[in-house]
Amino acid sequence: MTTNKDAFRDYLQLEKKYSPHTLTAYCNDIASFEFFNKIHFEEDIIDQVGYDHIRSWIVSLVGEGVSNSSVNRKIASLKAFYKFLLKTKQIQISPLLKHKALKTSRILQIPFSEKEVFNVLDQVQNAIGFEELRNKLIIDLLYTTGMRRAELIQLQLANVDILNKSIKVLGKRSKERILPVLPIIADQFSLYLKERALLVTIVDADFFFLTKRGLKINNSVVYRLINSYFSTVSEKVKKSPHIVRHTFATHLLNNGADLNSVKELLGHSSLASTQIYTHSSLSKIKNIYKDAHPRGRK
Structure with missing residues (x-):
């Protein structure tokens, strides 16, 4: 066995x-x-x-x-x-062949509003020093790229291309993808890296995001960071990095992005995974439909 x-x-x-x-x-x-x-x-x-x-x-x-x-x-x-x-031909039939999954109720993931996101960004606008600049960059990078928490943690220093304003992330099943970053984020990279270089000790030098002790950041650091900042501006029950990713997708769709583009940015293997984000945009879709259809204007 x-x-x-x-x-x-x-x-x-x-x-x-x-x-x-x-x-x-x-x-x-x-x-x-x-x-x-x-x-x-x-x-x-x-x-x-x-x-x-x-x-x-x-x-x-x-x-x-x-x-x-x-x-x-x-x-x-x-x-x-x-x-x-x-x-591998070690058994001839799976004991789970006729198994049916237990019924589950889908939990509605409520994204942050644009106002809530910008209220958080206002809080970190004047960040100074290593930790503040790092925290600001993490929040902004999650919101402007939709990358997963694991992808952010594993982000390699060598895969951050400030000149071309892009980053290479390693997604699920080791699938790589290139994400564009906004010019304002590329500027933050430079500021953060200057402070990063001043750390007394750097243990995990290959990783982009570090703690002040020079270690790679972990899941709890990122979760606590997002939960802490968004708790000051939002009463939503869930305030996690995944909700920021959900927010990224929802805000793109609300502002006219097509589903295929959002799929590629999120690193989904199929549109079915991306479509779960469309429910949050339903009210906007209804308004577009009403305004665009000849019968809707009567």
Whole structure:
């Protein structure tokens, strides 16, 4: 079994190009199911279990209060594992062949308004010193590029092209894309880099965004930063880097950007992923439709 799990991890990392975060999540889910089987069924070979074992795990997870969406994510990890075993001809049929995902309710992601964003930007307008300039740049870069939090954290110093006003980011499944940056952001790069160069110690020199100790910033630093600033201007429940990304897409669509362009900027593999942002623009779409259609003007 150890060989199967190791081979599966290699498959996800080398062939599927999954990120370290996704890789860890998949492997943890499989280990969790393996542990469940050992405890409840004294079975430690999960590539030979049936759907009854999986169903028992699902019932146990739900009973512990795990949300349906989280359960579905865990089962998706198992499904990927069994798909790998099928691909490598180690099993002939997946025990999840007829499994149906648990029903979930889509949580409406409410973007920030333009006023809220500009109120935050007003707060950091006169930023000075390393941390203030870094924070301002992070907020502005997330809002003007729509990049993911993970992409911002992993941004390499060598991939920031101030002269050509662009950055290269590494998205999901190690897919690279070039993002344009506004001239005002390129100017901020220069100011930040001057302060960055003055740090006493730089440990993670290859990464663009650092802490004052010279270490690469992490998820919690970016989340706390966004949550802190936007909490002063917004009463929305969720105030996270993902909501800023959602805001970026919504504001572009509201101001006439076409869906395909937004898709490319966000790094989505299909339009279906981008279309979730169109609901926020529905009122504007209705007004355009009403003004443009001959029957709407009567």
